[in-house]
Amino acid sequence: MEESIVKVEHLSHRYSVQWAIRDINFEITKNGIYGLLGSNGAGKSTTMNIMCGVLKQTEGDVYIKGISISKNPVEAKRHIGFLPQVPPLHLDLTVEEYLEYCAELRHIPDREVKKAVQEVMVRCGISHFAKRVIHNLSGGYQQRVGIAQAIIHNPELVIFDEPTNGLDPNQIVEIRHLIKEIAEERTVILSTHILTEVQATCDYIRMIEQGSMVFSGTVEEFDNYIQPNTLVVSLGTVPLVADIQALPGVVRVDELGGPRFRIQFSDAREAINSIVEASYTRGWQLTELQQEKSSLDTIFAELSKK
Template structure:
């Protein structure tokens, strides 16, 4: 099929009189992990719930493989797997009983259900817990069961809402690894407000603030959204700060301790070359020079205007 995996057109929704999202547009044409980033209340959950057919939008359209989810929700949902922020688990069932129940909800043919359960338990590394009550599993394994129900029908498009929320550091690493493995065969949208989660897991980012898309691009493009204006330099023979300030294009000098300086520059075109040339001429013995990237927090703040 040549249709985009997901296409969102002029999507808008309001609760009572307040708009939660306005005129959201984006398209996903290839597999990978797409981070849906934004601060709390930005409109992420509203967007996801509409995309998964949980909420009916006020205006606009969502197409899953060319199928309009508002006009043909049952057919569109065949292509979708969804893990809400709170996994929809029936904790008094065993893992196997719960996944059989989910398989029936997904209209998997009766003769294929056992194979689907076996396959998904193997994929999510929960086979050894198949007879255990879900309430007796750790948080990390309950999350694995939640992911298993989202992919048991082998959907092309999977939406995960805060999949590592509330987990300990080891469980977070395990879930990240699982998500990356699942993404090898399908498209995943991962909603989060945790910047390190995006950096560690995602290939692409869509950022929503105040109900509108404010950024769409790769993680590298997000990292470089703010053009660097500082350099970190290391010199064995430390010059006085005034000498560094005298180099054309240098607007400020900060001593970082030892042989390191942070140099703020206004003219990025040739400032590195000028520093290198001056260091050679004056015997400063420059050993390191690199542009200092803005932190993810700074980029997030810039995009969200906070």
């Protein structure tokens, strides 16, 4: 049996009277990058804060490598690194001073602190800023320092809450690259409301909407979750739209300009067969026929409605 890295069991949380998350369940047994996806206010930060032992849940529990975060938080937290939405930086310290402080908080033995700090600075590409006061770093480099504090104790699981929020496009690319490197050796969970972030960075998706889990699977499964229902075809000779529309399996035809058409179908196989056959018998000279994929945005909108 595969070892459980994280297990979230019947997790619910209520701030005063309102439930922020309700009966969230999932388990992670394989390394990789997991995107916790959801729109603003869906419950991502609440879930992550509980997973990291920063917030005490109302109901349910989280197990990190089988250790309960509520019953044995100190032991469970040894295996976790966390970068909250607002990085917990001390802006008036230098990068090196701050990371030494983090190493002590993480109970790294005194004689190993210097080495751990040097290694993590190399890992996160910030060695050249070791003596720089954090306040004077750009947003992207401050985020690197935030990532460094999350992995200084070499945890098996790293959790990032909206790690590219507020960064410029170049910084976003660099931070995504760093996250992928970090994930080569450990499991990473990152939260985001940006679909392209998931596409660019993650292997798996857990999607939360209105406090409940609405999807759990790979990015590819997510992409195919809502079955596409359109084809794009290009024809050598241009028939009447009504002639295409009349074919079995075809529901609607839109002209895309020139000889290209978007065809909405009720039954993919029936529509494809009838288009290919008509092209052959009526001399339409089919040159392109492809099924369109639902964009992540469409899927997101559909799932959010459910």
